[in-house]
Amino acid sequence: MSPNAVNWSLALPEIALAVSGLVILVVGVLQRRGEGFFPCAMLTIASFIGCAFLVALSGNGEAYAGTFVNDSFARFMKLLALSGGLLATVVTVGYQAEEQGTQKPLPFETPILMLFSTVGAMIMASSGNLMTMFVGLELSSLSIYILCALELDKVTSSEAGLKYFVLGSLASGLLLYGMSLVYGYAGTMDYTGLVNVIGGDDIVPLGLIVGVVFVVVGLCFKLSAVPFHMWTPDVYQGAPTPVTAYMAGAPKFAAFALFLRVMTGPFGTIAPKWQILIETVALLSMVYGAFAAIPQTDIKRLMAYSS
Secondary structure (H helix, E strand, O other): OOHHHHOHHHHHHHHHHHHHHHHHHHHHHHOOOOOOHHHHHHHHHHHHHHHHHHHHHOOOEEEOOOOEEEOHHHHHHHHHHHHHHHHHHHHHHOOOEEEOOEEEOOOOHHHHHHHHHHHHHHHHHOEOEHHHHHHHHHHHHHHHHHHHOOOOOOHHHHHHHHHHHHHHHHHHHHHHHHHHHHHHHHOOOEHHHHHHHHHHOOOOOHHHHHHHHHHHHHHHHHHOOOOOOOOHHHHHHHOOHHHHHHHOOHHHHHHHHHHHHHHHOOOHHHHHHHHHHHHHHHHHHHHHHHHHOOOOOOHHHHHHHHO
8 A cells, every 4th residue: 555545644634633522521521510611612612723724734635545535625615614613612602501490501522522523524525435424424413413412401402312313313324325325336435436437337227326316315314405304493493502503504514515525526427317306406495495484483493494
């Protein structure tokens, strides 16, 4: 394996942010009960800012045998994800959750979970392989499942966490099934390999097209695009306000970047096969979101439909 095949320096921002999260977690555990949130939040904000500098200074290239790609598009989407995580963490500092009739800050794990979710979002933006995409997507999603259910005294928060976990798991299963079909027919999960295999075939196998459709459906769930949006209003309403703000930012940026990278990259040569599906989903999302937002009286549900 050549030295360029494992060029870990291209993934230095993700590595540094993940290590920072582990250090901040130790700091939070060592604090007295109820006093660990503020130092953890400040350290998380500092980690986001430092990681943004590392992203801006990183170069172009491929790492880990082509499974990790760092280019201008990836850096731009990473900076957007870091900005969303930074702003959401700032919002958590002044937020007071109701616990046993008193107002208290959120658990100290809140900014740390946002940090790890942002790490997953950054991996998604730099994915060069379907498995890398899935790992980043699940790292981001698993953190958000917990974030949605952090307010233990609120039934709506527990409901939001459970609903997002169940439907998010369904979306992950659909995505994984689509990836397995694509791998079974193409024999590779690398984006460059898929371009060569799919572009070199005069007749695209039906099973491969079905796999691409499953991948699209799984990504549409993560983007909460109509008609795969049913989880969004209740989850946005039940989750703590900083978590709702975070979900409307960083994960959406990463999912959109992933959608563009996957569909225009490895599956770009068969665009006529899936283009009508994307157009239909986009049209339904714009029309339904506009009209469904009109009667809403809760600002979080309004955000769910407008985003």
